[in-house]
Amino acid sequence: MKIFSESFEFIRRRIFLISWISLVVYIFYSTFIFYLQGRQFYYLRQVLGIGLCISRGTATVLNLSSALVLLPLCKKLNLLLYRLLSGLCPGVFFFWLEKAKSFHMTVAVTLVLFAVIHSVSHFVNLWNFSRGYDEERSEINFANYKNQNPLFLLMSQAGLTGVSMLLIILSMGLTSLRAVRRRLYNAFWYTHQLYILFLVLLIIHPLSGVLKEEVIDDDESLSSHVKHLTNTSSNVPHKFVSIKSHTWLWMAFPLSCFSMDLLWRIFSRNRARVNILQVTYMAGRTMSLTLSCPERFSCRAGQYVLLQCLDVSLLEWHPFTVVKIPESSQSDFFIWIRVKGDWTEALERLLLDRGPAGLNVFIDGPFSSPMEGVADCPVAMCVAAGVGITPFVALLRNMLTNPKTHFPGRIHLLWIVRHEEEITWLADLATKTMLRLRDSNRPDRLHIELYVTNTKDNSNARQNEENIHIVTFNEKQGVTHMKREFTEDEKATLLTPNKKRNGYVAKGVNNEGSNVGEYSIAKEYPLLGCRVRRGRPHWDRVFGYWVHLYPQAHLHLYCCGPKKLVKLLRNKCKYISGTTKTKFTFVHEGFS
CATH class of the missing domain: 2.40.30.10 (Translation factors)
Structure with missing residues (x-):
């Protein structure tokens, strides 16, 4: 029973990925079987072999992927859908916003993978066209004569457009890797602008008519086909035509939507x-x-x-x-x-x-953005790191202006920063909001926790303080000598009377150009000072507190931060939802 429940939970979590893989496998398999058993492709299969079926099956998947990868990029149309559907079914729309990025990435990975397989199968087809030249039915051949160099066949319209598309899609895939994208964002940006060229080449690529099928009209052709299968001669002439391209049908609707969206935005x-x-x-x-x-x-x-x-x-x-x-x-x-x-x-x-x-x-x-859902939640868990606090700042301003509104009902805001001075971004607004909520008899509407991860400066300061005094004990543990040693900073301060000692010792500059050291947010904003904690959050305690506070509730966790934090919280939400009666829905926004 436990194995069954775990399997069901795994399927439920991966239902989107399983559905997409099932769709891709079905489309590839149905096209593969169609060209493997199709009577009109008998003579073409004799020349190309299994490479024909693989190339056509992957081509269908490429058409589907090239069409669907555009839909998440239609930002204006998504905004229009939001205005139309937010009142009717906001959950479905925000599910689409949350899954739009992962959907785009999943389809893009499929596109790159099948583009490589499709290209390899066509390289094999060029070899087979050269070595398997059909002298009896010259119409079906792509090569001009037997054993023609396949490189000359690659110089055709189909070959050049295919190689160009392969180079474009590989460059887009390589620059989309996180390690490359974070360091060479310009390369990622400019290679993705080549996608329109890729779509144009995708429509032109099959128009050359390299692959041909037999025209089958009546029963006489059927009997002729049976005679060929039984190795008997037949004088019935064979007529071949190029396989019709349906790529434009696949691309018509999504390309129209993308074009309309692009013109609208321009x-x-x-x-x-x-x-x-x-x-x-x-x-x-x-x-x-x-x-x-x-x-x-x-x-x-x-x-x-x-x-x-x-x-x-x-x-x-x-x-x-x-x-x-x-x-x-x-x-x-x-x-x-x-x-x-x-x-x-x-x-x-x-x-x-x-x-x-x-x-x-x-x-x-x-x-x-998926972060719009916070404004409609009765209880929202918000986790941010660094500048990821930006989606929640407008919510605090809204609570400051309208402290007695019903939504959002209660917000648990957890903000992780590297240096304590970064809290000043939000300190004034957060303090005013908490005071306004307290005056409006709604103090429990906002719960803030602040975490400062960089503790090196404080530890160094404590170490310097410990090194200032040197105490010597005698054999009877009595104090015999006490000496105060000045640090190098203090010596410099004493030699420069015009500088304030406290300011000189406390201030420093980190590698990002911001002042760090003994700055304390509690001196300027005491209401926030008691909410500051050193180090990183202990997530088991944080989630345990939420589960204890909201038993058997369905909570939404909104996160905006680095990839490691997003992955950790996503796994925590899945684990807590599977082991307790409190369910968490993880919502993430990230632009990188």
Whole structure:
């Protein structure tokens, strides 16, 4: 019984992947059998062998994958669907938003895999066309004569388009690897712009008519076919025509949707030029940009926009969550940008050198995000790391403005930062929100936990303090000598009276350019100081507290952070849901 329940749970968790693999296997197998047993392909099979069936089966899967991989990229259509379906079935729509990225990646992996298999099978087919030249039925041949060099066959329209598509899809697949994408994002971006060229070549590729089928009209052709199978002669002439390409049928609907979405976004971008009204530099090398709103710009908490700076790149658009959504009395909104990578570093240099007024900035959006579901939850668990706090900042502003609204009912916000000074991003807003909720008799509506992972500075400070005093004991454990030794920093301070000792010793600069050391958030924001903990969260205790607090409840855990954190929390949610009566639904947002 236990084995059965574990198997059922595994199938339930992997139902999407199992369904996709089943669909791919069914399509490949049905096409493979069709070309293996089809009477009209008998003479073509005699030349190409099993390579014909493999190439045609993989071609069908490629058509399906090339069509479906576009659907998650239709951002404007997804936004339109959200506006239409959010009131009717919001759960289904947010499930699609949550699974859109994984769906795109799954289809893309299938596309790369079957593209390689399809190419290998066609390379074998070129060899068979050369070695298996049919002298009796010359129409069916692709080669001009027997034992023709297959490289000359590769120089044809079908060969050149096929090799070009293989190179494009391999370059897209290699640059999509996380290790490559994080270091060479520009290569990832520009190779993915070749996908439109890939689709054009995909439609042109089968139009050359290399593969031919026999035209079977009546019973006379059937008897002729039977005679050939029994090695008897027949004088009935054979007529061959090129196999009709149905690639355009596969691509018609998704390509139309993608084209409409692309045109819609291009025309809206032309009206979406914005001005950078203010730039604020925050701790941890993070910038807060205040942008003017374009025409007809409306945004919800959790949505994001795409930002383009023409002075940095003419093609690149980068996603950023809207931190402060525009209100009726204001015509601006905020985004936070962590300077990490070549594009953000170039933007930072331009802002410092030329100022915000001299930059050409465009936005596209806003677009729907799975994080919008937090605003409709009676109880929401929110976990963020670093700049991943951005989807939840707008929620805090909403709770500050409307402290007595029913949704979100209660938020458990857990934020992990590297240095304590990064808490200042949210300190003022969080303090005001907690005070406002307390005055509105709703203090339990917001529960915040803050974790500071970098404890090296504090440990070094304690070590320096321990080395300041040297105490010597005699044999009877009595104190005989006490000496206070100055550190190198203190010696420098004493030699420079104009500098304050405390400020000189406490302040330091980390490798990211932010001041670290003995800074304490409790001095400026005591209401948050008691919520700060050192080190990383003990997740078993955190989940145990949630299970104890909400027994037999169905909770949503919203996470925005690095991949390791996302993987850990996803596994924790699965484990807790399988071992307790409290169920967790994991919702993740990530742009990298």
